[in-house]
Every structure is written in structure tokens, then in C-alpha cells.
Amino acid sequence: MTIANTDFDVLIVGAGISGIGMAAHMEMHCPDHSYGIVEMRDNLGGTWDLFRYPGIRSDSDMHTLGFVFEPWKHEKSIADAPAILDYLNRIVDERGIREHIRYGHRVVAADFDRSTAQWTVTIQTKDGEKKRLTANFLYLGSGYYDYDEPYDPGFEFGDFKGQVIHPQFWPEDLDYAGKKVIVIGSGATAVTIVPSMADKAAHVTMLQRTPTWMFSRPAKDGLANFLRKILPEETAYRITRWKNIKLQDIGFKRARTKPEKVRKMLYKRIEKALGKDYDKEAFTPPYDPWDQRLCLVPDDDLFEAMNSGTASVKTGRIARFVEGGVELESGERLEADIIITATGLKLAVAGKIDVSVDGEQIDFAQRYYYKGCMFSNLPNLAVVFGYLNASWTLRADINSDYICRVLNRMKATDTQIAEPVLTEAGEAALEEDDIFDFSSGYIQRGKAIMPKNAVAYPWRLNQDYVLDRKRMVEEPVDDDLLAFKRAGANAREPGEILEAAE
Template sequence: MSSDHVDVLIIGAGLSGIGAAHRLSTECPDKSYAILEARDAIGGTWDLFRYPGIRSDSDMYTLSYPFKPWTNAKAIADGEDIRTYIRDAAREFGSGERIRFGHRVTSAAWSSEDARWTVRSEVGSETRVMTSSFLYLCSGYYDYDEGHTPDFPGVEDFGGQVVHPQFWPEDLEYDGKRVVVIGSGATAVTLIPSMADRTEHITMLQRSPTYITSLPQGDKLASLLRKVLPAGAAHRATRLKNATVAIGFYEFCRRFPSLAKRILLTRAGRSVPGDFDPKHLTPRYDPWDQRLCIVPDGDLFRTLRHGRASIVTDTIDTFTADGIRTSSGEHLDADIVVTATGLKVVSFGKIALEVDGRAIDPHDVYVYKGLMFSGLPNLAWCVGYTNASWTLRADLTAQYVTRYLNHLDEHGYAFGMPDPAGASGEPAPIIDLSSGYVQRVAGELPQQGSSSPWTIRQNWFLDAWDTRRTDLDEAMVWTRAEDVPASGAAAEHVA
């Protein structure tokens, strides 16, 4: 068992972790850091998922870093392009040299007496130990080890192959096969047009529809700006424009749900065959109660128009030897069934947290300013937006962390924590969506309150303003460096 110490320990070498490392290098250059990555490659989600057509569901000008311009012509990019972008960033900024691959973090224990986290990782059959003054979780909130697959009746009788997109077999042959994709979210609407040209027929079997809208795969304004402006300026202008459109439309949907619903359904209805049953595109909920699905250049609608794919809205009665029988009695012939039934959401990267010998139940803590948590010292968890690109919030989180670290040094603090009492009033889930993958774990996730600083706002503009001007002492409990090490370290409460 080995041990070493860094000022900041980043967990995860995906989009968030590589961006956080760059911010640390530039804004806290005297801080030492390391990145622990469970897998053997950079890229996180974008390296894990390899199903056909995997792509961003946000535009790349907002999903990319503000400090590394996106120069690819695709605004809605393929997984391989995103993976390459993240790896290029790690190499360009030198953060790749700080990554320790194959380190699956299992636990982290905070000691106030030592003002540090002790982090244990599994590396093969060995346990490695590191300590850090600050723990920065950039592993997202999806379980990389398992996806969500319901217990389908009769699945053991199915003679074909059942595949979950999170674990796509490299050698899966689907040429000329009959394929059924169960699900209606971003993964399903990506798979259908990507596989349709090679299958005999592909069917999307959905229990309920999702709002689907088309966006251009390229960005004409971005192409024009790159011709007349330096790359950085063109990138910033396009990023601002796209963030404005995305957040503006979200706010429009929340304020005027009936009108937004009519607009979305009208656009979708004009894109499908004339005899297409509108029930397949009409959700039971209002826009942005769940994530909106984006299809680049209307590829899903085009596939439906050409008859290469179909949508069935029904529930599953049972699997059969050669397909699926729905509750209405229809039989869907299938050689392959893809269970695009969702991901499993977890808290804190499934890391068992402990503070001064007390085990932490994630559901007992409240989020603070979107990244820290009540009673958890010197810890941040990067959680992106649900209504806009993940990186918009991830980069704000990284900027806040660097300000926080500099604040510690400027005031002689060893560590701080958001008020352990947390928020008052009626709590709400940290992820504000009605989607099944969120509701299944609502009782396990951290909570948010009803007012600042104990909330997560889905508004990049307000958060960007606050990140630069926020009161770092608000609702914080600080411990001075002169009081460490000492048992029962004295804390100063700053209201």
C-alpha cells in the first residue's frame, strides 16, 4: 500500500476533469494536483460510449472549453471528434501527464485534525492511498459499471441478442437484421438513423414519446465568424450566441409551456410522413420537464419518411423467441433488441465519503452554490446543467474552485465547509427533471433548498455573473491553518 499527497485531487479524466486541471494550472499555479481515472483512457463518457452514431446532444461551441476553440465544422459532433478534442486539450495543457489511470476510487475520508482527505483506490488487486487538501469530483453522475435495464418478462426466451448501448459489443453484426430499440431518449433517437441503412428494419418501441426537434449539424454563423475573426474571438461569439438561444428557449418553455408544446409538435409533425400518427411524437409532459432530444439535420425524421424505421408507442407484454409482443397484441419481430432504457444515476461517483469518522449519506446533504455540500469540507462535485451544455456549468465550477483555493490562502484558512445545517424549508432533488432515471434515485441523491445559496439554477448567465462576484464567506464555516493539527479544531462561523 503506497501513499502520497497533493493539494488538489481530481477524480475523473473526462471533459470536466481535463477542464478543471487547466483552470488549476492557470489560476492556482502553485497548487499541486493529480487526476485519478478509473479507466485506461482519457475522455470519460465520450470514451466509454461506443454505440453507432454516438454524438453530442448539445452544440460543441458550448460543450467545448472557452479556452480551447472548437474548430471542427460540426456543431453537433460525433463521439470520436469529442474524444479527440478532449485528448488534444490534455496534451496541449499538460494535464495528461498528471493522470493516474486504472485507479478506481472507492472511499474518501476527511480528517479535520489533519485538514486532508485520505483517498483509497483499487488498482488491480492492490489498494493505493493518496491524500489531498481538496477533493474535486469530476466523474459526472452516471454509473459507468451498469446501465438501467428493467426486468422484462420472458427475456430469457428470446432467441436473439439483447444489447445495452452502454456496453456495445465491438463485433455486433446487424446488417440485414431486424432490430428493436426500446426507449425514446437521446440514445434511441441517435441509434435509429445511425443503424437504419444497414438493418432490414429498425423499430423504436417507446412507452411514451419525447420532445424531438431538429438542429443543423453545422453552424453557419460560426463558419462566417471564423473567416473574419481570430479563432478565439469567433469561438466566444458563437458560444455566447448558442448559450443565449438554448437558455432562452428553455426559459420560454418553462414560462409558456402550452405555446412551446405547440411549436415543437408542429415542427416535428411537418418533418414526418403525412400518415404518421401524431401520438408517437406527443409527450404526456410539458417541454423541459425532461430533456429535449436533438436530431442533427432531422436525420431521424428523414429515416422515418424513407420507411427504413418506424415508431411503436406501447408497453411490453413479453419477449418471445423471435421478438417482443406488446400489451396491445402487436408482435415486433427482432433478431436484436437494444435496451436504450436509460442510465443509472449515482452520487459522488459511488465513492463512500466519511467526515471525521462519520459516514455520509448523500441524501442528507444540501448542495451549496451548485458544487459544494453542507458539512463536507474542501470538496466539490461537478454537476452540469440539464437544460444546456454540461461544460457551461463545469467551467464555472472550476473557476469557483480556484477562487475558493486562493481565498483559503489569502485568509490563512486550512479548510472550509458550507454550513452543516444546510438549507431550511422544503427540499427538492438536486436534478430538477421528471425523467425516470432521475426519479428512480431521487431518495438517494443530495438535495437542494428553495433559495440561494442552497440551489442549482439552470441559468448560465446568472451563474456566470455570480461566480465572479459571489461572497465566498456566505454561509461558510472556516478553520484557520494555525488551528491544524489539533483535535477539536476551532471553527469560525461567517454568516
Template sequence: MPVEHVDVLIVGAGLSGIDAAYRLQTRCPDRTYAILEARDAIGGTWDLFRYPGVRSDSDMFTLGFPFRPWRGDTSIADGGDILQYLRDTAAEFGIDRRIRFGHEVVEASWDSSSARWTVRSVADGVSVETNCSFLYLCSGYYDYESGHRPDIPGLGDFAGTVVHPQFWPEELDCDGRKVVVIGSGATAITLVPALAEKAEHVTMLQRSPSYIMSLPAHDPFARSVGRALPDTVAQRLVRVKNIIANLGFYQLCRHAPFVATRFLRWVATRNLHEPSLVDPHFTPTYRPWDQRLCLVPDADLFRTLNSGRATVVTDRIDTVTEKSIRLASGAELEADVIVTATGLKLLPAGGITVTVDGERVDPADTYIYRGTMLGGVPNLALCLGYTNASWTLRADLASLFVCRLLNHMGRNGFRIATPDRHRDPRPKPLLGLTSGYVTRAAAILPKQGSRGPWRMRQNYLLDLPEMRFGRLDDHMTYS
């Protein structure tokens, strides 16, 4: 069976993969490409996560594609609307016709003599090989096969239902049942209001609090400029406003944490009927944005707590019994359903085995180049988004950079582009957060350096000119 060859092979048909495909077919129209997707549907994370209330924790005016602006009514959209938006985008630009579904990529091997990658995927139990000149991994860094499952004493003795949000069973019915959601991150604060609509009672059990910010589900600025200005102008204004506002608040959190902490405490106090809940349940010990800030639209979590349909408990688990969770304080929480919203697992390069001329590449031994490529690895790019802003902002910059690189290679007759092998006496973690899912994966992720193209900055305004117009020969070898 002949092996297919394409110029660029994209792995993943989620948000990043669709963006990459659009940029390739518009910026590099002479390049052939295909997309391999392990699942049977477009959407990536937004097709995988099906738990109640699943939504974006970024505004849709920046999470949406710049080439196809979000035109929905809500700024904070639910998962179903986002998934439909991705499907419609792929269909509108013919990207869906380039996707090979059910192809799980397991191995990618680079051969310098032919300047090609041989990518092996498995489809319906059959091994399939595809050759490409450039490999673009757009599958993010979440492990789609498993979430983080900490060892909870006695959980196996529980007689009710235990579910992880990443694998929410469609048939699960929480109507009239007592539900305990273990966790305090974005998933937990999304689940609690959604489950409380039908459950008898929902308890959010957290070991430690998270900072929570409330924003309007409908952006009043977007509505105002939308009535006064043409669509294209209004959408750009809203996008710029949100980029600046989000980045400005992030900088406030990093450089004036005391001020940011007081503001976030004020947000919680203003929205809770019982301000006494703020200190034990909504005041973390870390500084704002040491871990990802959680976002709730229209203060829905606070409104649910005010209604009495849900409560929040900050304590540690002693053990799980047949019908309850016994806490370190001695208190006991009755439960029919336990939801372990205990976090995600990160998996660099989607778990693909990567070799260069027969030598296996360990991502942990590499440094990230412009947040997009790996030092010492030729013709391969990773699509990584921001941790402090919408994923799409940086994903789109990464794809624009890849297109610039490919066009530069084409104009100069280069077949291979390899970021230099980098070493730094002061390496830094890739993502720069202290969140559990980040620290657990620090030992397996690439590192970032302390300067130059080896830094992965969480700043769109600084990245924009560098990724769009920066030098392409800086710490890069061509042949």
C-alpha cells in the same frame, strides 16, 4: 510505502476533470495536483459509450472548453471527434502527464486534525493511498458499471441478441437483421438512424413519446462569422449566441409551454411525410423540459422514418418471445436484435464511500452548496453540469469557483473551508427533471434548498456572476 500528498486530487479524467486540471494549473499555479482515473483512457463518458451513432446532444461551441474552442466543422459532433478533442486538449496543456490511469477510487476519509483527505484507490488489485488537502470529484453522476435494466417479461426467452447501449459489443453486427430499440430518449433516437443504415429494419418501441428538436449539424451563423471575423472573435460570438438561444428556448418552454409545444409539434409535422404520426408518437403528455429535450441533427431521425428503413411504435410490452416482442395491443414485432435503450443509472460521488472524522456521509442527507460543495463536508467539491444546456458551461464555472476558493484560503491562511450544515423546510430535488433516470435516483442524490447559495439554478447567465464574483463567506466556515 510512503503515501503521496498533493494539494488537490481530481477524480475523473473526462471532460470535467480536464477542465478542472486546466483551471487549477492556470489559476492556482502554486498548488500541486493529480488526477485519478478508473479507466485506462482519457474521456470518461465519451470513452465509455461506443454504440453506433453516439454523439453530443449539445452544440460543440458550448460543450467545448472556453480556453480551447472547438474548431471542427460540425456543431453536433459524433463521439469519436469529441473523444479526440478531449485527448488533444489534455496533451496540449500537459494534463495527460498528471493522470494515474487504472485507479478506481473507493474511499475518501477526512481527518480534521490534519486537515487532509486520505483517498484509497485500487490499481491492479492493489490498494493505493493518496493524501490531499482538497478533493475534487469530477466523475459526473452516471454509474459506469451498470445501466438501468427494467424487468421486461420474457426477455430471458429471447433467442436473439440483447444489448444495452452502455456496453455495446464491438463485434455486434446488425447488417440485414431486424432490430428493435426499446426507448425514446437521446440514446434511442441516436441509435435508430445509425442502425438503419445497414439493418433490414429498425423499430423504435417507446412506452411514451419524447419531445424532439431538429437543429442543423453545421451552424450557418458560425460559418458566416467565421468567414468575416478573426477566429477568436467569431468563436466567442457563436458561443454567446448559442448560450442565449438555448437558455431563451428553455425559458420559453418553462413559462409558455403551450407555445413551445405547438412549435415542437410543428417541427415534427414539417419533417415527417406522414403528419398523422405526430400525435401518437411525438407528442408527450408532459410539458417541454419537464424532461430533457432530445436533439437530432438535420432531422436525421425523421428522415430515417420517411425512408421506410425504420418505424416508431408507441405501446407497452406484454412479453418477449423467442423471436419477437408481443405488445399489449396484441401486435407483435419480429426481432433478431433487441437494444434496451432504457436509460442510465445515477450514482452520487461516483459511489465513493466518504467519511468525515469517522462518520459516513450520506449524500442524500446533504444540501448542495452553489451546485458544487456539500453542506457540512469540508474541502470537497463535486463537478456537476447543467441538465438544460451543455455540461461544460456549469462544469467550468464550478472549477473557477474552486480555484477562487483555494486562492481565498491561501491568502488568508485558512486550511479548511466547510459549507454550513443546511436544512430547508422546502427542499427540492437536485436536478429538477421528471425523467425516469432522475426520479429513480432522487432518494440517493443531494438536495437543493429554496434560496441563496443552496439553490442549483439551471441558468448560466445568473450563475456566471455568482460563481465568478460572489461572496466566499456566505454560509461558509473557515478555520
């Protein structure tokens, strides 16, 4: 496949869901290609190993957050982090992936040499050693947010004498029994933490500046568990997975076309849990459902904590932090021994890696996505950025499968470079599209660093899994845009591509 002496045919960055998924696809579809996985942490799992706050769980069902090739066998469809880590560990052990993982390896830079079709990847190890690995193809499964630095809203805690904690850096020995806790935020993290701490804390208050649309559903999927009793595991999983994909798709599109109907449905579920006299204003955002991700409330756990009196939701703006808690702009004071800043994530592109080609640094904000996994005029590199309106793994699965097809095509044609070619004239003809029209804070804050998207496929990160899967599977890899070249070929125009001899 390669013409230079490389350490790997494919180097996978990250041993979370995306990286493990790619490794499993390579084991199945590219068994004659070598690969390695580098992971900056000491354990696999990515997000599910990093976050240790109480109740950490999936915010979508595991029949779609799970892989297409590996059935989810637990009774609960909304799973906690330990169950998800068990699932990932079983996959790496049963499929021979673990031996390919190198822990404590942070990728800081990667440069592609067109003359040799080789990435030279600079690694920083935990003990401070710098080393280099080489590969023909680079697959980034490094996630979408900064693992080192969360979003800082600029709070000044002034006279507050208690503990201040961010969920991204949760202390192992935190004792909150009998204490008053304020969780600042109204996203998925806050909605998870509040009911999970309410059983031990004296009281937990979710302090929100803006409400979030919440959607309650059972943690167990009744149909999935019934099908598992009467059908083979793989068949039951496949049926449940497709059912949930269709429901996600229908729900998202209905929210965009008939938001008032979806509002009423969400209100009805909350009213059923909290009663007719609940504070509707506290659950009414200033935007339509699915303008941001819905917050999942499995088994009504947040609402049950509110009904028991151990948790509450308060809407207001913070004026200042005082010795015993928080003072709102309204003048109201909320008491706290512990303040948790569930204020969001900081977006990162390509794992914050300094990516270059022939020594020239790549600015991803100036590149167009290609089929949601590669970038214009950037050779031998793929990335996973999951869906905003569906489970992350759905994109990870179709990207992995597609890149395996690209790798096999390269081998079949005796070419070493696969590059989505976008000419100057072609780029000038594209109409840009804002696919990140979600009002979520982390999306809006990070838009300036995100790659470009065109209105027309394939130069975009599409947000329709059902359509994407059909296109990625059925359309040929050779589409006159993805150029297959031999190392050293400098052609940029499609008509100038050095064709491989059949």
C-alpha cells in the same frame, strides 16, 4: 498550503470533461498548486470513451459543451464521440495535463482528517492492488451515473433467441447488417442509435412506451462557421457560445411559461420533415416540453430514416418477449434478430465513493448543496453535476473557476480548510425545494440519493446558468458561509471560526 505531507494539493477524480476542465483551470489560475487525476478507465474522456454504440454524439452543441477557454474548431456543432475525444486529447497535450493522469485507478473510499486537513483516498487498481493517495482538496469529476451498472427495467427475455444488448456495453464485433432490430426506449440514446443503424440493418424499430419531445436542427452552425471565416477563432467562438447560451435559456424559459407555443414549434419542425400525414400521437408525450430534456435530431436523421422506410416508431407496452421478437399488450408482434435496451441510466452520487470525515460516513442525501459545487458542513470537497436544461460543461467551467478562487483564498489566508457552514438553526430555517422536478426516469429513480436543495441560494444546485455564472464570478468567496479554517480547528458556528492572521 498544507501542513501534512500530502501527495497532492488537489486530487481530481475522473478524466472526463469535468476532471480535464478542472485541471486546465488549475494550470491557468492555480499554477503553484499540485494536482493529480485518477481515472478508473484505461482512457480519458469519461462518457465519450465508455459508450461505443453507432452514431454516439453530443446531444447539445459543442459551443456550449466545449470549454470556455478552448474554442471548438470543427465544422459540425453537433459532434460525434471521436471528434469530442480529439478535442479533449488536444487539451491535455497542449496544456501539460496528460502527465498528471493515472489510469486504471478506481477510488473506492476517501476520509478527511480535520486535524491534518488531509484526505486519505483508497484506490483499487486494475490488477487488484490497493493503494492510498493523500490530498488537501478532493474534486469529484466522476459524472452522474453508474458506469458499472445501467438501469435494469426488469425485462425477462424468456423465449427470445436473438441478441440482447445494452448501449452501455456495446460489443465491438456486432454484425447487424441485414437484420431486424428493435431499440427499446425513446430518449437521446435511442434517437441516436436508430438512424445510425438504419443504413445497414434490414429495419430498425424504435419501441417506445412513452413518446419524447423531439427537436430538429442542423448539425452545422451556419453563423459559427461564417464568423470563423471573418474573425479570430477565439472571438468567433465566444460570440457563438454566448448566442447559444442565450437561445438555450430563452427556449427553456419559454417552454415553462408558454408550453403550447413551444409544442406548436416542435410539431411544425417534425411536420416539415415527415409531412402533414405523420403520426402526431407518436411524437406527443404526456408532459410539456422541457419537463424532460428535448431529444435532439440533427439534420433530421431519424425522420429521414423513417421516410426511407428503414426505420419506424412504434408506441406500446411490452407484454412478453417471444422467440422472434416482442409481443405488445395490444397483441401485435414485432420481429427482431437483435434487441437493444436503451432504457436509461442508473444515477450515482459522488462516483459511488465511500466518503467520510474523521471516520464518520457521509450521507449526501442529508447534505445541502452549496453554490452547486460544495456541500453543507463537508470540508475541502467539490463536485460537478451539470445542468438538466443546458450543456454539462457550463457548470463544469464555473465550478472549476470558483474552486480555483477558493484554493487561492486558502493560500492567501494560510488556512487549510474551506467548509460551507450550515448551523442547525440555519438548516431549520431553510425551505426545501425539489429542483429535480424533471419527469425523466433516471432523475425520478435517483431522487432518494440526491443531496438536498433549498429554495434560497446558495444552498442549492441552481438551474439557471446565466444567473449562476454572474453570482459565481462576481460574489466574493468570503460570504460568511464558506468558513476558512486552519487544520485542527473544530469550530462549527461561523462566529467561532479560527481566523487566519493576515
